[in-house]
Amino acid sequence: MLFGKYLVGYPPASAHIALYQQVAPKTPATGTYAAALRYPLLLPCLDAYDAFFRPSSMLRQRLYLMFSILEASPEHTELFLPHKRSIWYVFAIAGYGIRGAYRLVIGTILVKARGW
Numbered sequence: 001m002l003f004g005k006y007l008v009g010y011p012p013a014s015a016h017i018a019l020y021q022q023v024a025p026k027t028p029a030t031g032t033y034a035a036a037l038r039y040p041l042l043l044p045c046l047d048a049y050d051a052f053f054r055p056s057s058m059l060r061q062r063l064y065l066m067f068s069i070l071e072a073s074p075e076h077t078e079l080f081l082p083h084k085r086s087i088w089y090v091f092a093i094a095g096y097g098i099r100g101a102y103r104l105v106i107g108t109i110l111v112k113a114r115g116w
Helices: 002-007 016-023 033-037 040-053 056-072 087-116
Strands: none
Touching: 002 016, 002 040, 002 056, 016 056, 033 040, 033 056, 033 087, 040 056, 040 087
């Protein structure tokens, strides 16, 4: 499942996918959600755009749904809990911030150019 792999870095178990499919609304894909399904490599950029400009979009709602399923499962709980880090982790946080800004710019360009 695309969203599960995006959130935790590897495909989730089939039970998580089945639960997602059972509870996800059966509405037609539109906007950035449809674009993310069609072009999975663009998901991080489209998510960054929606997180900044349209936080209640269909794509964000679906990501929150999968996030909730994964967070509540015992196999993935550790991934969502805080960990003790070295002081050098501040450089990783800065890197994540730069990456997020880059994704936002690319996502904005894509959405504005394509009209998603």
